[in-house]
Amino acid sequence: MPELPESDAARRRIADHCLHRTIAGFALGEVSHVELPIAAERNRLIGTQFTRTRRHGKYIFAGSQNGPWLHIHLGMSGSLRVYEEGDDAPDYARLTVIFEGTRRLAFRDPRKFGRIRLVEDVDDFVAEKRLGPDAMEIGDNAFASAIGGTRQAVKSALLDQSKMAGVGNLWSDEALYRCGIMPDARGTDIDAATIAHLRRAVQDIMGYVMSRNADYSQLPNDWLIHHRKDGADCPRCGGTITKKKVGGRTAYHCPDHQSHAG
Ligand SMILES: [Zn+2]
Structure with missing residues (x-):
């Protein structure tokens, strides 16, 4: 199950390959048991760009200065895959972010324990979840x-x-x-x-x-x-x-x- 370092590797994949690209839409895979943003939430992201990422513990976020943030929890076996339109799409993709041009970001989740949701504010989310300090930063x-x-x-x-x-x-x-x-x-x-x-x-x-x-x-x-x-x-x-x-x-x-x- 992904822990902090595995989640951070996923966060880095977004930071390295998916920032400053306009979101054109989303593709939904099989969605049973997977919490995903509803259409109205997805629509709020269309036309915007991710400009930054954050991580707290195992939780990762992609968003912009004024939010909202896409929050990804990898669950038992989830992962993120960056690929180009025309390449083989990953299997078990539950949600794919379609950027303008050919770049795609897919959330793969074979066992369906992961979650993706829209979060207005990362600090509020951390407080609501009652998460302790991040393990890399605790004194x-x-x-x-x-x-x-x-x-x-x-x-x-x-x-x-x-x-x-x-x-x-x-x-x-x-x-x-x-x-x-x-x-x-x-x-x-x-x-x-x-x-x-x-x-x-x-x-x-x-x-x-x-x-x-x-x-x-x-x-x-x-x-x-x-x-x-x-x-x-x-x-x-x-x-x-x-x-x-x-x-x-x-x-x-x-x-x-x-x-x-x-
Ligand atoms: Zn020993």
Whole structure:
């Protein structure tokens, strides 16, 4: 499921290829179960241009100074595809933005958990959704109180978008693995230095993934992402990668070098 770095790669696709082009119309694919802007909302965008993009956590937006913004939530398996009229159109396209000329921006969503809607103001949207600070921008003190100040499992706290927005299952596991923290350790049992290390790890990991455009094949071999299999060897300590349910989510970890108290 796309998390902050994957969403940012999608945002960048719009920023790099779809700004300052006049929107001529939209094409709708099969729309069942997918929330899409209604015709009246789509009409408000026709004739306008996207001039900027924004991202908060996993949520991305394309719009202009005075709005409205097209908000895209990728869901489980959604993605954005930029192509030219005359090229093969992507399959599972739920909504395609037709720009003047040949440029097209398609929202692909094979599993139909994504959403696209019109948003008047991004900051209001973030407040309504009660999203915490963006995970790339949260500071030491805010992180320590949101993640270190809770008695719940640290993995669950990392996934709680109201505490901090953008981290999901994959990168929470990766950060805890790097810091030697068990996913079900309680936040309050982890010492302050380790919590500070965890914040840097979250931001370093996701920053690195973004720098590689979320292409996992370019991530270092000793990252957990390449070893997410029950019984795999831990490249860091030679221990055994194990999975367990934490707060209803599957957490991969290495019990040999990850512990409950740091
Ligand atoms: Zn290990």
